Amino acid sequence: MSSNTVEKKLVKSNSGLRMVAKNDFESSPFLLDEPPWVPDEKCEQCMQCGNKFELFKRRHHCRRCGRCFCKDCCDELLPLPRMCFVDPVRLCRYCANITRKENDFFETHLKVLLDGGIFIIQESKESKGPIYLCKLSPDQRTIIFEGQVSTIDPILVQHIESLQILACPDALGNNVASGLAMKYRDKLGDIQVLKMSVAAGPEKKQAQNWILALQKAFRMVYESRVSS
Numbered sequence: 001m002s003s004n005t006v007e008k009k010l011v012k013s014n015s016g017l018r019m020v021a022k023n024d025f026e027s028s029p030f031l032l033d034e035p036p037w038v039p040d041e042k043c044e045q046c047m048q049c050g051n052k053f054e055l056f057k058r059r060h061h062c063r064r065c066g067r068c069f070c071k072d073c074c075d076e077l078l079p080l081p082r083m084c085f086v087d088p089v090r091l092c093r094y095c096a097n098i099t100r101k102e103n104d105f106f107e108t109h110l111k112v113l114l115d116g117g118i119f120i121i122q123e124s125k126e127s128k129g130p131i132y133l134c135k136l137s138p139d140q141r142t143i144i145f146e147g148q149v150s151t152i153d154p155i156l157v158q159h160i161e162s163l164q165i166l167a168c169p170d171a172l173g174n175n176v177a178s179g180l181a182m183k184y185r186d187k188l189g190d191i192q193v194l195k196m197s198v199a200a201g202p203e204k205k206q207a208q209n210w211i212l213a214l215q216k217a218f219r220m221v222y223e224s225r226v227s228s
């Protein structure tokens with residue numbers, strides 16, 4: 001099977017139908033596990049407004065956090081690509097806010113990452129370094145580097161430890177991204193730092209957008225890593 005396609009399967013849960021990778025090891029690093037639902041009997045009142053549940057005030061579970069709310073506090077239906085739901089799902093206010101921001105990532109920034117940007121990779125301080133097309137692999141798991149002469153090992157998104165965005169003023173004096181330093185763990189588990197600079201030329205803007213998209217991607221993966 002080529003790395004361009006990830007085989008998917010349909011699975012059913014309490015919350016709805018999901019389309020997930022057939023093999024777990026092919027799952028995108030941007031995905032979240034479904035939370036366990038707070039059991040009905042453990043929840044006598046809405047976890048937002050505190051109103052008691054009764055016959056006509058039913059419980060509704062937020063699909064993202066699994067907590068229990070009344071209808072008014074859990075009335076948003078949104079697509080939830082981080083959990084692979086086929087249809088929009090019910091979300092509490094808090095989760096709806098986060099989800100809206102993340103859906104923006106899936107709708108715009110993910111495409112920027114997949115398209116890639118042109119960067120100069122600095123292997124040492126002295127050399128200017130060769131030029132690479134850096135992009136997210138189609139299965140979203142790795143950052144790959146396509147160069148004309150040399151090669152760089154792909155970096156797993158899950159193995160990025162930190163990103164430092166480098167900025168410099170443009171012609172108008174506004175700060176724009178000029179490069180980044182990526183700290184990551186290599187195949188042996190050793191910490192490495194890769195320095196990438198935006199290459200001058202017509203594709204400069206695209207590379208700057210790529211850096212910002214990577215920053216959003218990293219935050220999303222990192223936040224779910226520290227909260228789990």
Ligand SMILES: [Zn+2]
Binds near residue numbers: 073
């Ligand atoms: Zn409520």
Ligand SMILES: [Zn+2]
Binds near residue numbers: 062063066067092
């Ligand atoms: Zn929620």
